[in-house]
Amino acid sequence: MKKIWLENYPQDVPAEIDVNQYGSLVDLLEESFQKYSSNDAYILMDKALTYGELDRQSIAMAAYLQSLGLKKGDRVAIMMPNVLQYPIAVAGILRAGMIAVNVNPLYTPRELEHQLKDSGSKAIIILENFASTLQEVISKSPVEHTIVANIGEMLGTVKGFIVNFVVRYVKKGVPSFSLPGSVKFNDALAKGHNKQFSKPDIKSDDVAVLQYTGGTTGLSKGAVLLHSTIIANLLSSEAWMQPGLKKNPPDGQMISICALPLYHVFAFVTCSLLAKRNGGVNVLIPNPRDLDATVKEMSKYRFNVMPGVNTLFNALANHPEFQKLDFSDLGITNGGGTAVQEDVAKQWLELTGCAICEGYGLSETSSGVTCNPTDSEQFSGTIGLPMPSVDIAILDETGKEVKLGERGEIAIRGPQVMDSYWENPVATANCMTKDGFFKSGDVGIMDKRGYVKIVDRIKDMILVNGFNVYPTEIEAVVTNHPGVMDAAVIGVPDDHSGEAVKLFVVKKDQALTAETLADYCAEELTGYKKPKTIEFRDELPKTPVGKILRRELRDEVLATLGK
Numbered sequence: 001m002k003k004i005w006l007e008n009y010p011q012d013v014p015a016e017i018d019v020n021q022y023g024s025l026v027d028l029l030e031e032s033f034q035k036y037s038s039n040d041a042y043i044l045m046d047k048a049l050t051y052g053e054l055d056r057q058s059i060a061m062a063a064y065l066q067s068l069g070l071k072k073g074d075r076v077a078i079m080m081p082n083v084l085q086y087p088i089a090v091a092g093i094l095r096a097g098m099i100a101v102n103v104n105p106l107y108t109p110r111e112l113e114h115q116l117k118d119s120g121s122k123a124i125i126i127l128e129n130f131a132s133t134l135q136e137v138i139s140k141s142p143v144e145h146t147i148v149a150n151i152g153e154m155l156g157t158v159k160g161f162i163v164n165f166v167v168r169y170v171k172k173g174v175p176s177f178s179l180p181g182s183v184k185f186n187d188a189l190a191k192g193h194n195k196q197f198s199k200p201d202i203k204s205d206d207v208a209v210l211q212y213t214g215g216t217t218g219l220s221k222g223a224v225l226l227h228s229t230i231i232a233n234l235l236s237s238e239a240w241m242q243p244g245l246k247k248n249p250p251d252g253q254m255i256s257i258c259a260l261p262l263y264h265v266f267a268f269v270t271c272s273l274l275a276k277r278n279g280g281v282n283v284l285i286p287n288p289r290d291l292d293a294t295v296k297e298m299s300k301y302r303f304n305v306m307p308g309v310n311t312l313f314n315a316l317a318n319h320p321e322f323q324k325l326d327f328s329d330l331g332i333t334n335g336g337g338t339a340v341q342e343d344v345a346k347q348w349l350e351l352t353g354c355a356i357c358e359g360y361g362l363s364e365t366s367s368g369v370t371c372n373p374t375d376s377e378q379f380s381g382t383i384g385l386p387m388p389s390v391d392i393a394i395l396d397e398t399g400k401e402v403k404l405g406e407r408g409e410i411a412i413r414g415p416q417v418m419d420s421y422w423e424n425p426v427a428t429a430n431c432m433t434k435d436g437f438f439k440s441g442d443v444g445i446m447d448k449r450g451y452v453k454i455v456d457r458i459k460d461m462i463l464v465n466g467f468n469v470y471p472t473e474i475e476a477v478v479t480n481h482p483g484v485m486d487a488a489v490i491g492v493p494d495d496h497s498g499e500a501v502k503l504f505v506v507k508k509d510q511a512l513t514a515e516t517l518a519d520y521c522a523e524e525l526t527g528y529k530k531p532k533t534i535e536f537r538d539e540l541p542k543t544p545v546g547k548i549l550r551r552e553l554r555d556e557v558l559a560t561l562g563k
Helices: 004-008 025-035 051-067 085-095 109-119 128-140 157-170 185-193 227-247 265-278 291-298 310-317 342-352 425-431 471-479 514-524 550-561
Strands: 040-044 047-050 075-079 099-102 123-127 145-149 207-212 222-226 255-258 281-284 305-308 332-335 356-362 367-371 391-395 408-413 438-446 452-457 462-464 467-469 484-494 498-507 533-536
Touching: 025 051, 025 085, 025 227, 025 265, 040 051, 047 051, 051 085, 051 185, 075 085, 075 109, 085 099, 085 123, 085 185, 109 128, 109 207, 109 222, 123 128, 128 145, 145 185, 207 227, 207 265, 222 227, 227 265, 227 332, 227 367, 255 265, 265 281, 265 305, 265 356, 265 367, 291 310, 305 310, 310 332, 310 342, 310 484, 332 342, 342 356, 342 471, 391 438, 425 438, 452 471, 462 484, 462 498, 467 471, 471 484, 471 498, 471 514, 484 550, 498 514, 514 533
Parallel strands: 040 281, 075 099, 075 123, 099 207, 123 145, 255 281, 255 305, 305 332, 332 356, 498 533
Antiparallel strands: 040 047, 207 222, 356 367, 391 408, 408 438, 438 452, 462 467, 484 498
8 A cells, every 4th residue: 555644744754764874772872872971861769870870880781791601692681660770781781782681570470480481581680679579480490690679779878778778668669589699780780890891793683672562462472673673663753753842842951751661662762762862861750650759750850751651641630739740841742552542632731731642552563653743732533643664554354455444453564563573483473464564463444644543452352242342442432421530341251242341440530320321321332332331440450551451350250250
């Protein structure tokens, strides 16, 4: 299909980006370290880490890893939230020519064991808060070297002591653990400073990162992201955000609020790498679920860029202290990870004056591949247009392109797409077409302007009396009700219709009743789409990025039914 979306591109955004601008991701990092040496790169609890310090500390980490006998291509896992040690660790791993394996710190022992085994990680850099999980599985993993960090060690002597005391003994956030032979993060750096670093020859087609899928549909798989793959996404994202930055240009250094976890591909590219490319600073939020602390931290800065997910935007917009902040410098609000709901988008725009620019991407595409124009103030209800150097096709079940306006599976081609799934040729073959498109598993529609609308994930579809029901549509309707804070929809077995729609709701208005909500749904939805049952919850299960875990709700219901 002709790239019809190019006709609707924002002014001055190129159709293609130059993926050969850098020989490797390390070239980009080292350029930034030198160019912006005195700039703050990351801030955590008022403690700044400059580009120059990041340069020196990451070289020390790289030298230390090499001193352990680790070689180019070896995998090193990182299991930590948004703390200052994360950017040091990942830059050190990459500069040593090794492969960074991003690990969700909230993994259960079972999930961690799978990822360490699957990736073949020989070393792990972990925050002590999660070390007890590692203790349970390390003997069953290939890990030979463990580096343990603590939150306070990079915050200065006095503040670091206080923070560690509170985390360990007041909040009891560090379960006891025993990892014989492990080395403290700061000790590893100290040893590395006294070691000779041997700079490896890193090429663009070398593997940089193993980015594991969320695992919401089964065993997690490692998306193989090459240096060139990540660079392509970074440069495409940078080109796409320029109209928004020109509309409200930063007064000095660009400040990004990094509330999304850096181990997730969205924040890894959109927060961390984009800031490095431009000499910007990331304000790290270790636990965005602590809304009071998050808003307090945000209040210290006139921030320019705010990536996030619908649940975070919703929670912040309803927080009374957040509503008092100064948003005059906010130029871009990126929404991704899950669908941005219209009522949340409207509330955010009214409050901040900056529209949520919804986009779409996956671990397998190194983050975003479609996005709405960053200078727009319209809620489109879509995931936008394909970004520079991205080709999108909507395919039917036979792999043929459907007509414009028809439903089909979203398929993506471009230099941003992963090389493969790590050591999983069968899974790789199943998700790729012969002409190089990655099949996303998401159902979408492309309109005549080239805008793409997500209908749902194929496997989340509910079949009611032969009719296809898509949870996202119902959730969008329900969350438009003024009494609803959050909603999730699943299909449950039904003797009469095959499957029935079950709705889970978190109330905004405690007076809301199931009867009232059912009447509202009857007005807004066709009969077969109406929820058969409604259940109120205090909260819904979510991934650390904010995606609602429909699978977890479905498994819970099936367990009660004995299925």
